[in-house]
Amino acid sequence: MIEVIACAALEAALNRLLSLEPQLDAELHTSKHKVLCVELRDWQQSIALTYTGKQFMLFNQYTDPADCKISANVDTLMQLSNPSILTHLIRQDKLDLDGDLQLAQSYSNAFSNLDINWAEHLSRYLGDAPAQQIANCFQNAKVHRVSVSKTLQNTLSQLCQDELKVTIHPLELEQFKMHTRHVKNHTAQLEQRIHSLLNR
Amino acid sequence: MKESPQDTADFGYKTVDREEKASMVADVFHSVAAKYDIMNDLMSFGIHRLWKRQAIACSGVRKGHKVLDLAGGTGDLTAKFSQLVTDSGQVILGDINDSMLKVGREKLRDLGLVGNIEYVQMNAEALPFPDNSFDVITIAFGLRNVTDKNAALRSMYRVLKPGGRLLVLEFSKTDNEALSKLYDFYSFNLLPSMGKVIANDSESYRYLAESIRMHPDQETLKGMMDEAGFEQTTYQNMTGGIVALHRGFKY
Structure with a gap:
């Protein structure tokens, strides 16, 4: 029941935000009635967000199909305020996105452009x-x-x-990494030579 | 001549003629219609809104769906469904009681929700719709007032589209002994007094408490839904089992 209360409070906050920043409506015009489902991996919760054109509706424990489903940890989702790193996070396997990418981007843009x-x-x-x-x-x-x-x-x-x-200083770290790479390459070369000697 | 069990029905703790029950329930709701929403908030401390939220979350209602909100009363679920289905969908708010329908219609119109809502006075036991008409049917806090619950469930199954789902939100049984005692004390002592003070009607709220106790428990209702033809029937207890949300699909 705590999840339902938290979800209701979040929905109320989003709708308050909508009344404070009417520009949100224009930003989310193309996303009306589409369902964005966010799966919070570390909290094991699925939350669905829909914008009806009049208000946001937020539902927890959502199990039905969504237009776009995002699965990530909470700290990864926090980084989504910068929409340009969306594809970067997907490549790093920190975020799974299934469905309409534009829906996720339009929500990300709308909230990052908030200027009350x-x-x-x-x-x-x-x-x-x-x-x-x-x-x-x-x-x-x-x-x-x-x-x-x-x-x-x-x-x-x-x-x-x-x-x-x-x-250590970042430059020292970089130097250390470079040395390690050299050692790794040398080791690989040595290993290859030993193999070739053993195979003779 | 002695009456057979088929001729009688429960009305709270009383046993009454089957034909009489519908009109007796109607009298209860005629009496409480005007103060229904405020009493709901007071009696449940506002928690009924969370129970209904959960029902809407589990409904899977989408744009274009056709939804039947049975025993919809003052339209709490219809208000949300109307926005979710948009103008390409439709919500039918059905209730056996015209006083409740009038209050619901007035409330929803005041909220600016018009265009995709129809108001139909109907008996859940014989729904006046063709077979396979609805994507989703909900009945929130209404099934326990229906005289023949099995007939109502069969009727809902008939009008549901294949792939559609039924959601039954209803008071149920808590298995927590301490909560049960507290709940009984509240229901039989405080609730009628609150009804007396606010709605000037303690008897209707005594009936509410009694009808909850006479309503089938979670497993029995699940069995009844299975018997009516629903598949993948599950239920979710809320607030310690005081309320349960049953969900069943038609395939």
Whole structure:
């Protein structure tokens, strides 16, 4: 029953998103009434998503045929916000896709292009100026967060590589890989020579 | 002259004439129709919406399907089906009770759902449709009120298309003793009082509790569906077996 509650909550959230970003309707126009089934391998759940033109409908434990079926782990699905890596993930066997590829791409595009105009929605409750001010603050905070996170990541990498010496630099890793490849090739050559000597 | 079991039917814990049951059930629903939705939400704490969601998820209803929502009452399932089948499909909301149909029609029209829904007053035991008419038939919380359940299941089988499926969502039996005791206390003590306060009708809600106890359990209903001709019959317990969703196919 928990899955059904989670599914209902997710459906409500998607429909709320639809009311906040009417552009979603235009983006999903060609996907109306088609069923996209997502199988979450690590959670052993199948969820079907349909857009009726008025609302999203989401069903769990879906066992019927779907227009497009995607099977992947949750972390792989998170990467689908970038539609261009879809085929890359399929080649890596991280994702199975059966059916209409365009349906999966249209959903991926629609959600990655989401750009909710928070200022407009907030202005109904707060008035234009405060709503714009708050939206700007959030935008600035977002940019600041990305910048701080990048700086922190760089500092941590340098600390681990140069000061604490607990990790190696990516260039060193690349060099190590190259050496390993050389050793592997030499070993293969040696093995071949031994074989040819033994067969004489 | 003593009445034979074929002439009588259960009406809650009472045994009544078979002909009388339909009109007695009709009286119950005439009485509760106006407050049906609000009482459903209160009585089940809103959980009935989750049970119905699960039924819709298992229905496999798609664009172009023809669906019969039997005992559809105020149209909770029809509202979803109508959007899923689109204008190329059709949903028939059937109920034996015209008060319930009127409430359902008003509610669905207020939601802007028109065009692919028809409202038909009908008896589930003798469905007024040709053979092989529907892709999906659902009956949610209605079968226990039908006088001759076997005849109703046979009638549903007849009008279902080959490859079609029947979904029966109905109260059932819980095998958890603690839950069962709590559920009995709630059904026989709190439910009629809630009915009295909100719908000014405690008797109808006493009937609801009694009719649930008289309804066949999961395995018996599965057997009845098999007997009517359904194949691959399965059921899924929900909320500890308080409600069960039976599913059967016609091939």
